[in-house]
Amino acid sequence: MGFHFSIEHTNLVAFLTTPAAEPPRASRNQLYGLVAALAYPNAESFLVSRDPQWLDRVRLLGEEALRKIDQVREYAIVDPDQVEESLRKLRAEFGQYDLYALVVPPVANYDNYSRWRATGTARLVGDYLARTTEAALILFPEYDSAPDLAALDPLPACAALADRLGDGPGVVFWTPRGTAVFVPERHVEDLVPQLLMALRSGRPSDLDRLLESASERKQRRVLQLSDLHFGTNEAARNLPMLEAELFDVVREVDRVVITGDLFNNPEPQSAAAFRAFRLGLERICRGHPIVIPGNHDQRVLGNSLVSVGQTFEQISQIPWAPVVVDDDLGTVFLCLNSSITGNFARGRVTTEQLVATGAELRSALAKTPHVRDYLRVVLVHHHPFGFETRPSTFVQRLLSVVGLSDETFLLLGDAREFLDWCARWEVSIVLHGHKHVARYFSEVIHPEGARQHPVTAVGCGTSLGAEGLPLSYNIIHWDDQQRRWMARFFESVSGGPFVPKLITTTRTIETPAAGVGG
Numbered sequence: 016m017g018f019h020f021s022i023e024h025t026n027l028v029a030f031l032t033t034p035a036a037e038p039p040r041a042s043r044n045q046l047y048g049l050v051a052a053l054a055y056p057n058a059e060s061f062l063v064s065r066d067p068q069w070l071d072r073v074r075l076l077g078e079e080a081l082r083k084i085d086q087v088r089e090y091a092i093v094d095p096d097q098v099e100e101s102l103r104k105l106r107a108e109f110g111q112y113d114l115y116a117l118v119v120p121p122v123a124n125y126d127n128y129s130r131w132r133a134t135g136t137a138r139l140v141g142d143y144l145a146r147t148t149e150a151a152l153i154l155f156p157e158y159d160s161a162p163d164l165a166a167l168d169p170l171p172a173c174a175a176l177a178d179r180l181g182d183g184p185g186v187v188f189w190t191p192r193g194t195a196v197f198v199p200e201r202h203v204e205d206l207v208p209q210l211l212m213a214l215r216s217g218r219p220s221d222l223d224r225l226l227e228s229a230s231e232r233k234q235r236r237v238l239q240l241s242d243l244h245f246g247t248n249e250a251a252r253n254l255p256m257l258e259a260e261l262f263d264v265v266r267e268v269d270r271v272v273i274t275g276d277l278f279n280n281p282e283p284q285s286a287a288a289f290r291a292f293r294l295g296l297e298r299i300c301r302g303h304p305i306v307i308p309g310n311h312d313q314r315v316l317g318n319s320l321v322s323v324g325q326t327f328e329q330i331s332q333i334p335w336a337p338v339v340v341d342d343d344l345g346t347v348f349l350c351l352n353s354s355i356t357g358n359f360a361r362g363r364v365t366t367e368q369l370v371a372t373g374a375e376l377r378s379a380l381a382k383t384p385h386v387r388d389y390l391r392v393v394l395v396h397h398h399p400f401g402f403e404t405r406p407s408t409f410v411q412r413l414l415s416v417v418g419l420s421d422e423t424f425l426l427l428g429d430a431r432e433f434l435d436w437c438a439r440w441e442v443s444i445v446l447h448g449h450k451h452v453a454r455y456f457s458e459v460i461h462p463e464g465a466r467q468h469p470v471t472a473v474g475c476g477t478s479l480g481a482e483g484l485p486l487s488y489n490i491i492h493w494d495d496q497q498r499r500w501m502a503r504f505f506e507s508v509s510g511g512p513f514v515p516k517l518i519t520t521t522r523t524i525e526t527p528a529a530g531v532g533g
Contacts, residue, residue: 017152017153017154017155018109018152018153018154018155019154019155019156019157020049020052020154020155020156020157021048021049021052021156021157022156022157022164023045023048023164023165024045024048024049024052025117025156025164025166025172025173025176025177026039026041026166026167026168026169026170026173027039027041027045027046027049027098027102028049028109028154028172029170029171029172029173029189029195030098030102030106030170031102031105031106031109031110032109032110032112032115032152032154032172032189032191033110033170033171033172033189033191033192033193034106034110034191035191035192035193036170036171036193037095037168038095038096038098038099038102038168039095039098039166039167039168039169039170040092040093040094040095040098040167040168041092041093041098041166041167042091042092042093043084043087043088043091043092043093046084046087046093046098046101046102047081047084050077050080050081050084050101050102050105051077051081052077053073053074053076053077053080053105054074054077054078054080054081055074055077056070056074069108072108073105073108076104076105076108077105079104080101080102080104080105083100083101084101092167095168109152110191112150112151112152112191113150113151113190113191113214113219113222114150114151114152114188114189114190114210114214114222115151115152115154115172115188115189115190116151116152116153116154116186116187116188117154117155117156117172117176117186117187117188117189118153118154118155118156118184118186119156119176119179119180119184119185119186119187119197120184148211148214148215150214151210151214156176164176164177164180164518164519164520165517165518165519165520166517166518166519167516167517168514168515168516168517169503169515169517169518170193170195171189171193171194171195172187172189172195173518174195174503174515174518175187175189175195175196175197176197177501177503177518177519177520178197178492178501179197180499180501180520184199184200185197185198185199185200185203186198186200186203188206188210188226188229189226190219190222190223190226191219192219192223194222194223194226194227195226196226196227196229198226198229202229206225206229209225210222210225213225235269235343235344235345235346235492235493235494236267236268236269236270236490236491236492236493237268237269237270237271237272237344237346237392237490237491237493238261238264238265238268238270238271238272238300238488238489238490239272239273239274239446239473239475239488239489239490239491240271240272240273240274240475240478240488241273241274241275241276241396241447241448241449241474241475241476241477241478241487242274242275242276242309242448242449242451242475242476242477242478242479242481243273243276243277243278243289243292243477243478243479243481244276244278244279244311244477244479244481245277245278245279245285245286245288245289245292245479246278246279246280246282246284246285246288247279247479247481249479249480249481249482249483250279250288250479250480250481252480253479253480253486254292254479256486256507256510257478257479257486257488258292258295260488260507260513261296261299261488262299264488264490265296265299265300266299268300268301268490269301269302269341269343269344270300270301270302270304270305270341270344270346271296271300271302271304271305272304272305272306272307272348272394272446273293273304273305273306273307274307274309274394274395274396274446274447274448274449274475275307275308275309275310275311275312275353275354275395275396275447275448275449276309276310276311276312276396276448276449276481277289277306277308277309277311277312277333278311278312279311279481280311281311281312281313286333289333290333293306293333301343302341302343305335305339305348305350305394306333306334306335307335307350307351307352307394307395307396308333308335308352308354308396309354309396309448309449310353310354310362310396310397310449312354313354313355335350336350337349337350337351337371337372337375338350338372338375338376338379340379340383340386340389341389344493345388345389345390345493346389346390346391346392346493347376347379347386347389347390347391347392348392348393348394349372349376349391349392349393349394349440349442350372350393350394351364351368351369351372351393351394351395352364352368352396353395353396353397353427354396354397355368361397361427362396362397362427362449363397363427363429364395364427364429364433366432369432369433369436373436373440376440390443390444390493390500391440391441391442391443391444392442392443392444392445392446392491393437393442393444393445393446394446394447395427395433395445395446395447396447396448396449397427397447397449398427398447398449398450398454398472398474399427399430399433399434399437399445399447399470399472400430400456400458400472401430434458434460434470435460435462435463435465436462437460437468437470438460438461438462438465438466438467438468438470439462439465439468441468442468442470443468443469443470443471443500444470444471444472444473444491444500445470445471445472445473446472446473446474446475446489446491447472447473447474447475448474448475448476448477449474450474451476451477451481451482451484452474452476452484453474453475453476453487453489453504453506453516453517454472454473454474455471455472455473455474455502455504455517455519456471456472457469457470457471457472457521458470471521473489473491473502475487475488475489476504476506480507485506485507485508486506486507486513487504487505487506487507488505488513489502489503489504489505490502490503490505491503499520499521500520500521501518501519501520501521502517502518502519503515503517503518504516504517504518
C-alpha cells in the first residue's frame with residue numbers, strides 16, 4: 016500500500032496512522048487540505064493500492080469528513096476533539112497496519128523528487144517492502160521545494176521527520192504504538208529484511224526493538240530554559256518535576272542556555288537557590304550552562320519603579336560572557352543584558368553594549384576564521400518582536416492566540432536598532448524569555464546600507480511555572496552540515512508529563528559571507 020501526501024500534513028498523517036496517539040490541534044486549512052486530497056485524489060494517484068475497494072472506502076470517508084470540516088470557520092485552529100471526530104473513520108482505515116515507512120529524499124533532490132522516487136531508498140522501500148507484505152503502509156511526502164515543517168502538538172513520527180529533514184536520504188519508520196525513528200539510507204537495505212521477518216513472526220514488539228536499535232543521532236541540540244523565578248512558591252513546588260525531566264533530557268543536548276529571570280527578586284536566598292540548580296545542571300550536561308540576566312534579577316519584582324535604582328550584587332556572582340564560541344556545536348552565542356535600563360518591566364540593549372559585543376565578536380572572527388561559518392545566536396531576556404504584531408506566517412498564525420495587551424510595559428525598547436544589529440552581524444536566531452509563553456516569530460530585516468537577513472525570535476515560557484502557568488522548555492536542533500535548524504516547544508500542565516506543543520523547521524541557512532559581518 017502507498018500513500019502520497021503534502022509534507023505540511025505530516026502531523027495529521029501521523030495521527031491517522033498511530034492509533035495510540037492523542038489528537039493534535041491543527042489549522043482548519045491543514046485539516047481540510049488533507050481530507051480533500053483523500054476524497055478527491057489527484058491525477059498522480061494520491062493513494063496507491065492493489066485493493067480498489069480500499070480506495071473507494073477512503074474516498075467515501077474523505078467526503079464524509081469534508082462535510083464535518085465545512086462547518087469549521089476558515090483560518091480557525093481546530094481543537095483536538097474536532098480533529099479526532101473529523102478523522103475518526105479514516106483512522107480506522109489507516110491505523111490497521113503494523114508498520115509505516117515515510118521516505119525522506121536527499122536535500123539535493125527536493126526539486127527533482129518525482130525522478131528520485133524511482134531510484135534508491137524510495138524504490139527499495141516502495142517496491143520491495145510494499146510488494147512483499149500487506150502489513151506495511153509506505154508514505155511519500157510531496158515537496159514543492161526544500162521543505163519547511165510546522166505542527167502543533169507534534170506526534171513522534173512528525174518529530175522524527177522534522178529532526179532529520181536535512182539528513183536524507185533515508186526513511187522514517189514507525190509503529191502503531193508510537194515508536195518512530197529516522198534510519199539513514201545506508202542502513203535501510205539491511206533493516207528491511209529484518210522488519211519483514213518481524214512482521215511475519217506476529218510479535219509487534221520485535222518491530223519496536225529493531226527500530227530503536229537502528230536510530231542514529233546526528234544533529235546538535237541546545238536546551239533553552241527561562242524565567243525560573245527562584246524564590247517563588249511555584250518555583251519551590253515545581254522544581255522536583257523540572258529536575259526529573261532535565262535529568263533525562265540534558266543527556267541528549269549539547270548545551271543549556273537560560274534566558275533570564277533566574278530569581279524573582281535580587282536577594283541572597285533566591286540567588287543561592289538558582290546557583291544550586293545551575294551547579295546541578297553542570298554535573299549532568301556536556302558544557303557549562305550559558306546564563307544571561309533578566310529584569311527580575313536586577314530589580315525588585317522586576318519593576319524599576321518599585322525600588323530605588325537597581326542592584327547588580329546577586330547577578331554579578333553568576334559568571335557570564337558577552338561572546339561564547341562553542342566549537343563542538345558550531346555556534347557562537349552572543350549574550351546581552353537587556354535589563355540594564357528601562358522603566359517598568361521593559362528593557363533595552365544599549366548602543367554601548369551592542370558596540371562592545373560587536374567588537375568581541377569581530378575579534379573572535381579575526382583570531383579563528385573558521386568561526387565565520389558558525390550559527391550565530393543571540394541570548395536576550397526581552398522579546399524584540401511585539402506579541403501584538405499581526406501574524407503573517409503559518410507558525411505566527413498558530414501562536415497568535417498568545418498575544419496580550421500589556422506590550423507597552425514589557426517590550427524591548429529600541430527593538431529596531433537591536434534587530435538591525437542582528438541582521439548586520441548575520442544573527443539567525445534570537446532566544447528570549449520574559450513573556451512566560453512560548454513564541455516563534457520570523458522577519459527579514461533590511462538595515463540601511465547592509466544586506467537583508469532573516470532573524471527568527473524563539474521565546475521560551477516559564478520553566479518553573481511562574482504565575483501558575485505551564486512549565487516550559489525549548490530544544491533547538493542545529494545541523495551544521497545541512498545548515499538547518501529546528502525548534503521544539505515542550506510544556507507540562509498541572510503536574511502532567513512534558514509533551515511537545517509545537518515543532519517548526521527553517522529553510523537552509525546560507526553560510527555567512529566573509530567581511531565585517533563575518
